[in-house]
Amino acid sequence: MNSNTSFYYWEGDVLVLNVLGTPSAKQDKIGKPKGNQLKISVTAEPTNGKATDHMVRFLAKQFDVSVKDIEVVFGQMNINKQLRIKSPKKLPGVIAQSTLC
Secondary structure, eight states, rough: OEEEEESEEEEEEEEEEEEEEESSSSSOEEEEETTEEEEESSSOSTTTTHHHHHHHHHHHHHTTGGGGEEEEEEEESSSEEEEEEEEEEOHHHHHOOOOOO
């Protein structure tokens, strides 16, 4: 899959995920795709990368991987991020559904 047409693609067993982050949200949640990004909201404040760190911990649970299996490629201090998730053991619904298409 071309990385320009979707919010995620695979590089071997690594899931590359383009994220539009929303800090200071009411709850941690994975939203819907918006263009070539997946909206992800977290409750943490956007201070010194804390929201991104919180997002990584949240996503580790969602993908059933350890925190060290998620690399922030870029966007530690920005709402636009790219994450690399090594060997996810499960896929949240929005990704699982789009792989069936």
